[in-house]
Amino acid sequence: MNPCFYWIDRPVSFRPGETIAAALLRVGIADLGPDGGQVRGRVFCGIGACQACIVAVAGEGPVEACLTPARAGLRLSPQPSLGLRHD
Numbered sequence: 001m002n003p004c005f006y007w008i009d010r011p012v013s014f015r016p017g018e019t020i021a022a023a024l025l026r027v028g029i030a031d032l033g034p035d036g037g038q039v040r041g042r043v044f045c046g047i048g049a050c051q052a053c054i055v056a057v058a059g060e061g062p063v064e065a066c067l068t069p070a071r072a073g074l075r076l077s078p079q080p081s082l083g084l085r086h087d
């Protein structure tokens with residue numbers, strides 16, 4: 001049985017060496033943001049350049065899901081919006 005982390009309250013199993021983003025996408029979770037993925041909250045570049053995939057790790061802070069290796073027991077959620085305007 002593969003280890004798992006939690007996206008909000010949903011357990012997500014991952015394979016050894018997988019990033020958080022890869023594991024989430026593999027199970028069909030593509031919307032990572034608090035705004036329905038409209039402005040950010042998507043895996044876009046996949047190489048740590050765009051910051052669109054930032055998620056909150058309970059007890060640790062924000063991380064880039066596309067770069068951060070999955071670890072058993074992580075509690076992840078959308079990163080709260082900073083209230084920035086994009087006019």
Ligand code: FES
Nearest residue numbers: 044046048051066
């Ligand atoms: S998808 Fe661009 S930094 Fe993660």
